[in-house]
Amino acid sequence: MDYRELPQSELNSNIPQGRGMIKWAPFATMPEQYENVDKMIEAQLHVPEPSLTEDLLQALELKLRELIDCNVVLRYWSVGYEYQIECKIEYIDNWSRVVSVSKDDHIIYVEFKHIYEVRRYDYI
Numbered sequence: 399m400d401y402r403e404l405p406q407s408e409l410n411s412n413i414p415q416g417r418g419m420i421k422w423a424p425f426a427t428m429p430e431q432y433e434n435v436d437k438m439i440e441a442q443l444h445v446p447e448p449s450l451t452e453d454l455l456q457a458l459e460l461k462l463r464e465l466i467d468c469n470v471v472l473r474y475w476s477v478g479y480e481y482q483i484e485c486k487i488e489y490i491d492n493w494s495r496v497v498s499v500s501k502d503d504h505i506i507y508v509e510f511k512h513i514y515e516v517r518r519y520d521y522i
Contacts, residue, residue: 444478448514461516473515474508484519
């Protein structure tokens with residue numbers, strides 16, 4: 399039996415109307431909860447500054463000097479994050495202890511004390 403074909407007098411008038419055509423929206427009761435979760439995720443990504451021994455620093459410096467004008471994979475720490483870039487070592491400043499590298503026509507300056515790994519990278 400199809401209710402659309404029944405006369406109006408036979409239909410129950412106590413049927414609730416409903417919400418109509420309301421679009422679905424996400425239910426966010428506590429927006430500060432989302433902000434706190436984002437802050438917690440961000441805090442988990444922070445990494446403490448690596449502590450390198452003098453022997454390791456000397457070995458890294460020798461390796462960096464050998465690889466000037468070569469393509470390398472450089473891993474370093476900066477402001478709480480670890481970075482890994484494929485670049486070319488351009489220059490090592492002895493006085494300021496800053497390594498200049500180029501990547502895609504951009505020069506990036508990395509403090510020597512923050513570098514903790516360097517590998518030669520050859521394009522195939």
